[in-house]
């Protein structure tokens with residue numbers, strides 16, 4: 001192979017010497033470097049393609065030593081959600097072309113690397129970022145819906161057992177102001193949903209509000225919620241955090257979820273009770289609260305129930321996707 005040699009001032013054959021590159025940014029890398037040497041004058045040549053290859057090997061080793069995210073891991077993350085480099089950059093609010101550079105081998109900053117790692121492992125954190133990107137107009141509706149659909153498809157579990165473990169793993173938190181100082185009791189929750197659905201035509205969207213009102217009133221009366229669920233502010237009212245009502249509604253030993261298409265093409269989900277709910281999970285006071293909420297909401301439309309939740313301070317004083325504190329239970333409009 002030949003390359004221009006500035007010392008000989010002509011095209012010359014060259015050899016490749018091996019040399020060890022010891023340290024990069026304070027990290028011992030010990031990477032073998034290829035060094036082109038002019039055969040005639042024995043001087044070292046600078047050949048960009050070879051330099052680039054050397055640098056890539058150094059970066060790879062440095063990434064490995066510092067446990068930083070790799071270009072292929074970033075690509076995997078994009079493939080998983082079917083998004084472009086540009087879309088991922090916008091979702092994460094990184095500078096233009098950042099993802100493009102990282103995928104082409106540039107070294108990410110430690111902060112970016114750690115964040116990419118985290119987001120590629122934690123689907124809920126990623127989807128939260130996607131929601132934020134959508135509502136701050138960094139991504140459009142099309143991108144948002146595409147990712148949302150993929151998220152929905154991913155939440156398909158094989159059986160109730162697996163699904164229950166998943167839900168508990170996702171939603172169980174130690175007692176705090178956002179779960180009404182109660183650890184999620186999934187069995188109790190399933191029985192509660194089954195009971196409500198046996199009393200009224202229960203839409204999935206309204207199920208969220210039924211549960212929220214029940215938990216809020218329970219907290220108001222007893223300083224503890226009934227289900228232990230955490231709720232966030234969504235457009236149509238409070239909903240179970242991280243859209244886990246999707247999975248909860250698919251548990252089918254106490255109730256069934258049925259999805260039907262409305263005339264306008266939108267989907268509507270109804271929960272019907274299997275009739276096998278067990279009220280021994282509840283004490284008298286709890287039953288009283290549940291029946292009270294059912295009595296208030298059973299003859300109201302989905303829209304009316306949504307409007308009722310919009311009057312509550314817990315919804316009014318929170319931002320989209322923000323957790324709703326049970327402190328708001330002290331002042332409930334539904335009780336007035």
Ligand SMILES: [Zn+2]
Nearest residue numbers: 005008038041
């Ligand atoms: Zn030379």
